[in-house]
Amino acid sequence: MRALVQRVSRASVTSGGAVTGAIDRGLLVLLGVARTDTDQDLRYIADKILHLRIFDDHQGKMNCSLLDTGGAILLVSQFTLYGSVKKGRRPGFHEAAEPALAEELYREMRALLSRAVPVETGSFGQAMKVELINDGPVTIMIDSAEKFLS
Template identity: 55%
Template structure:
């Protein structure tokens, strides 16, 4: 499972011009589910994400977590994170989990994260327009296989 985390001052997602998820200060999470991911991959990411100290304290140092600062998360499914671009010029998405199974893990990830912080989300499989106001900018990439 691959997660791109972005510290944001605000973020929102639209589907067909309608806002379906929106947060203020917090974290925008682009989540890619790859073949062979399981609940263990979710557990590894959840053990890290809400506790990462990437938010500033009173002195401006990154010492506070998403939980500490009372932030929210906007989670967007993004199968393109599983892309392989080694051959040719067209990305291959063969590493991406089939949509029906990926949706279950995406939903389970959102529910697990919601035990720690408020969670908004996009619509799985929809064409989405994501507005990200990256704060810092601070962007991290986590791969559950490397945790």
Template identity: 50%
Template structure:
């Protein structure tokens, strides 16, 4: 499971001209799922994301988590995080999980992150053509992969 985490002042997802979800201060997560991912990957990633200390404390030091700042989260499915670009210039996504694997794990991640932060997590729509808008704060952008836990 891979994610690109962006600290944002606000973010939204628009589908067919209508806003599906929007958040204020918090995190926008682009989430990719691969065939080998399991609920263990979900649990590890939720724990890391909820506790990741990337928000400023009173001294301007990144020392507070999403939970600490009572921030919001928006999670957008992003199979293109598994792009393979070794051959030629047209990427392939053979490592991205099929819908029957990725949808349940994406939904599980969103549920568990909601529980961890004590707030409903905003989502996109799996497989839809989405327009994601954000104001990256910092900018702070972090990439995580559950296959690189150490």
């Protein structure tokens, strides 16, 4: 599982001409699910997102998490995080999960994160337009495969 996390001043997602989710200060999380992902990957990524210390403390140092600052999450499905351009110029998506598994884990991620902070979402499997003001800019990639590397 991969999560591209952006610290934002505000963000919104529109699908079919309607806003499906919007937040002020918090995190925009683009979530990609791999075909081999399990509940263990889900919990690892959720914990990292919630505890990632990328918000400024009173001294201006990135030392606070979303839990410390009281922000929200805009969670958007993003299978293209598993796009590979190793061969040719057109991305291949063979590592991305099939839609049924991806949607199940995406919904579980929303439920898990919602226990701790407010969560808004995009429309799974639909074309979306995402607007954001990246604060910093701060953008971090979290990959659950890293939990196995030492």
